[in-house]
Amino acid sequence: MSSRSDVLLRTFPLYERVKSLIPPMEWPVFADDVDAILELKRRRNAVILAHNYQTPEIFHCVADIVGDSLALARKAMTVDAEVIVLAGVHFMAETAKLLNPEKTVLIPDLRAGCSLADSIRPEDVRLMRRQYPGVPIITYVNTSAAVKAESDICCTSGNAKAIVEGLGVDRVIMLPDEYLARNIASETDVEIIAWKGHCEVHERFSAAEVRQLREDHPGIIILAHPECPPDVVALADFSGSTAVMSDFVATNQPARVVLLTECSMSDNVALHHPGVEFVRPCNLCPHMKRITLANIRAALETNQHVVTIDPALAAPARRAVERMLSL
Secondary structure: OOOHHHHHHHHHHHHHHHOOOOOOOOHHHHHHHHHHHHHHHHHHOEEEEEEOOOOHHHHOOOOOEEEOHHHHHHHHOOOOOOEEEEEOOHHHHHHHHHHOOOOEEEOOOOOOOOHHHHOOOHHHHHHHHHHOOOOOEEEEOOOOHHHHOOOOEEEOOOOHHHHHHHOOOOEEEEEOEHHHHHHHHOOOOOEEEEOOEOOOOHHHOOHHHHHHHHHHOOOOEEEEOOOOOHHHHHHOOEEOOHHHHHHHHHHHOOOEEEEEOEHHHHHHHHOOOOOOEEEOOOEOOOOHHHOOHHHHHHHHHHOOOEOOOOHHHHHHHHHHHHHHHHO
């Protein structure tokens, strides 16, 4: 059994990545789990996929693949491992399982859900199809496999406009995020029929908050996620997925910036850009924060919690995701 000093020595190079965010006194709290997770990954031939909203000690210290929903979906298909641990929310773990049916996919906490995914059910999609016969249904990846199975194709915030226009039709249904649908509708001539689902993180940002940011921080660059309300997006300098926002910061190196999205996003991007000042009026996602080093370790130690999908749902849901990835 390793001593505390051995563990700290082995994990020191990882601490160097996050030392600007995690005080030295706090690192020993994380070090045991980090060290154990690295060994468990080797022993079990496992990889960890982490969303951009994961906390820095997960994102920068134990994750093998990081990114937004689109990046994780794409990279999940190329994973050369027997076990995938999804450090994110449940629909992401389901998507990884859809694309890797022969692999073991684990979600460290079954309660890591999503307000968007909870806002729509398969019967709602069937109702929309009856209401608008012949109109293609585009389902956001932030949905259950059962909802994906009822759709024609999936999209993410990063590729939604390309999917809408790539279908070559005048009218589409986009489910379930109303604000994403309305924001994309403002950028295209395709008519978009929306649902009333909202993200509990992004719907809380307001136009008044954006105006206050500009007043308090003259010259600030404001980046908004397209799940934010349209009046927020209209007042921002730029809108895009978490990956696109990260690329914007890397390319433009603004002196001062705010990312209107989940809190950990700013932390993770800031580590790569020490010369950029990040103003942080953000909203926490309670579901993302259910994933911790401790339950990632437990997932690898005890195989909790294995993601399974009814084969009758998996086939059509996989087609919708694969069709998205092929465009």
